[in-house]
Amino acid sequence: MASKMGTLEDLYVDMLKDLYSAEKQLVKALPKMAKSAQSPDLQKAFQEHLGQTEHHVERIERIFSNLEGTPRGKKCVGMEGLIEEGAELLKEDVDPDVLDAGLIAAAQKVEHYEIASYGTARAWAEKMGHDDAARLLQETLDEESTANEKLTQLAENHINMEAQ
Ligand SMILES: [Fe+2]
Numbered sequence: 001m002a003s004k005m006g007t008l009e010d011l012y013v014d015m016l017k018d019l020y021s022a023e024k025q026l027v028k029a030l031p032k033m034a035k036s037a038q039s040p041d042l043q044k045a046f047q048e049h050l051g052q053t054e055h056h057v058e059r060i061e062r063i064f065s066n067l068e069g070t071p072r073g074k075k076c077v078g079m080e081g082l083i084e085e086g087a088e089l090l091k092e093d094v095d096p097d098v099l100d101a102g103l104i105a106a107a108q109k110v111e112h113y114e115i116a117s118y119g120t121a122r123a124w125a126e127k128m129g130h131d132d133a134a135r136l137l138q139e140t141l142d143e144e145s146t147a148n149e150k151l152t153q154l155a156e157n158h159i160n161m162e163a164q
Contacts, residue, residue, distance in 0.1 A: 012124045013067060019117055020060045020071035022079035026053050026110065029083045037103055038096040041154055046107070049147050056140045063133045082110050104155045111148035118144060 005011055030053060034046035064071045086106030094102060118141040125134035 008124060009128060012121065012128065013069065014074070015117060015121050015124070016060055016063060016067075017071050017074040018076045018078075019114070019121065020057065021074055021076035022114065022117070023053055023056045023060065025076065025079045025083055027057065029086070032090075033086065033103055033107065036090055036099065038100050039154070042100050042103065045147075045150055045154060049107075052143050052147065056143070059136045059140055063130075063136055066130075066132070078113055079110070082106070082113060085109075101155065104151050108148060108151050111144050111151065114144045115141065115148065 005014065027050065030046050030050040034043045034050070037043045037046060060071050086103065089099070089102045089106060118137055122134050122137035122141055125131075125137055
């Protein structure tokens with residue numbers, strides 16, 4: 001039986017573990033996405049976000065240095081599903097330009113998942129007076145939002161046009 005979630009702090013720690021697993025899965029998936037992308041701009045965007053994602057992992061480790069326990073030991077099944085859907089696309093016979101549009105769509109689903117989770121985690125950290133953690137979570141949240149906007153720009157600028 002799973003342990004009881006008695007407090008908001010329990011829920012918060014659980015969400016941080018979930019995010020930790022999500023980020024670690026993404027560190028593995030992003031190089032494959034970069035390799036599959038046809039457009040050099042999109043390859044670069046995935047590479048850059050890989051570097052940021054490695055920092056996101058480290059930020060959660062820093063937050064856990066002030067908490068009990070370890071961020072390890074939980075699997076984020078939400079991220080697993082999102083990555084799996086992106087991987088399914090790569091198994092299809094897709095036109096290269098259309099493939100990029102699909103990869104952007106998959107990456108934006110990932111960003112939105114992370115934005116939702118970090119927004120909630122930051123709000124809970126603030127509510128409980130974990131100011132340092134709230135600041136770190138906000139930094140990551142800002143980077144996820146910027147990454148998402150960048151993907152929207154790439155999609156709008158040329159990739160969707162090429163797919164027509
Ligand atoms: Fe991230």
